[in-house]
Amino acid sequence: MNQSPRPAGEAHSPPGAAVMTQGLGVRGPRGWAFSDINITAAPGALIAVVGPSGTGRTCLLLALTGRMRITAGLAEVGEYRLPRQMTAVRRSTGLGPVPGVSDLEPALTVAEQLRERALLARRFGGSLRGLLRPRAERAADSRARIDNALSRAGLDLDTLPKGPRTAVRDLERLEALRLSVALALIGCPRLLAVDDADLKLSAADQARAWSMLRGIADGGTTVLAVCSEPPQGAVVVTTRRADRPREASGLNATSTTSAASTTSGPGELDGARKSSQTSKTRKTRQDRTAHEHEEGAPDAIAEAGRA
Template identity: 65%
Template sequence: MEEPSAPAGLAVTARGLGLKGPRGWAFRGVDVDAEPGALVAVTGPSGSGRTCLLLALTGRMKPTEGTAEVGELRLPRQAAELRRVSALAHVPGVTDLEPALTVAEHLRERALLQRRFGSPVRGLLRGRAERAAASRELIDGSLTAAGLDLEALPKGPRTAVRDLERTEALRLEIALALLARPRLLGVDDADLKLADGDREAVWSLLASLTASGITVLAVCGEAPASASAITVSTRPHGETSDDEAKGAADALAETGRA
């Protein structure tokens, strides 16, 4: 079976990017300069529009002002094309896992969806055995890249999501996103409620993904110490106002209803 090439990351450029919700600005005046394969830490106080920026730069939300290009794709005009080459992990209300399902069930379901809707036409012409082997290879590669060892889980692949530790669940979500072989990966709340050791492990994981060629956007409370990470703030001046927090919440609510 031919080994697929590693995905090439996408450059991300934005100037004066802003997104306004029904009750105010979710974020405004954001500039981004990231080369392909960069690790971009999206920082800012809670409610300052970090998740909205993540969704805007992956083609899931429409900016109100400013300009943005991801690779050769211009936003918002080519947002649909961007969605096909980007993926999300750990975005509340968008990528939520089903607590009662097992890790294996999540992986099988996502691999089936990817094979049916995300594969090139030539992949659909393969025989059943070849398709199954390709799915296993894709799952194994994604798990390895995400650093998730199924055999180390309490019940192995049959472990329910509700029984996973915080970092295990995050690694699973990243593995599921990697099944789409994205060129741009967005991860929300990458360091939420993590001890120092776990936080360092997560940043090390995300850095390893960029080393493989993927561009990673990661929302965080605190940027990593690594000098190689690019920091982008959704709140460059002062603290988050109530109106901005409401604007971000409204914009996310609209996304959930879409």
């Protein structure tokens, strides 16, 4: 049976990595960045990480790509286990946009940014035999990697204001997202991680961004994306803890106080006061826990480069 020709660079795309975690957590110098995260996702899944700001969404993304050491629980990314095989996980995963970790270089042109990443992928991600190939073969391989990555990210360089010579600083938000994803795909990761996938995008651009990421997942690469609203069909993971204080907790405290003011007997009044005090103590503990999470997340991100 005749087979249709494979697109350029497709041979570089390895199968996606399954993701499994049990009780996963990262603790920073001032508290937990996140804790008790449980995930079961098949290879090629689209995983959406949601939760309020400051609950460790970015830290979870970095931990699952081997760029931040976990301090609790277990995790498997493909056949590798964390934290024991962080280096192997790091090599098999790729970072799209992560502020402060994998930012684009605004002074470079799009073409320069792509060539630089292809060179790094060939030098540090390839085999010794590959490095010893003739220069023409190495150049052709880099071109195939770039073309394949651009195609999967949906970035057409000819549509940019100055084509490949467009400065990164002049890209629109969706174009910059596509470029960041393409750069990560040049390294042929089994898992692609994207932070703030839908940040500062219009509704139409959000739909285009999710279409891109879903297409990458459908192509076999597992996608892990931090977002504010998960798309339909995604494996949804939340970093919000069950014991975090909610707005309703304040209402409950008010209700208890009101009940105390309507009691008439001394015993009933004492009981209501004790109930009110217990509610206040519980809320103080919840507030402290939430504060530790929000304070711990930035510290843990700062430690990411030392893992």
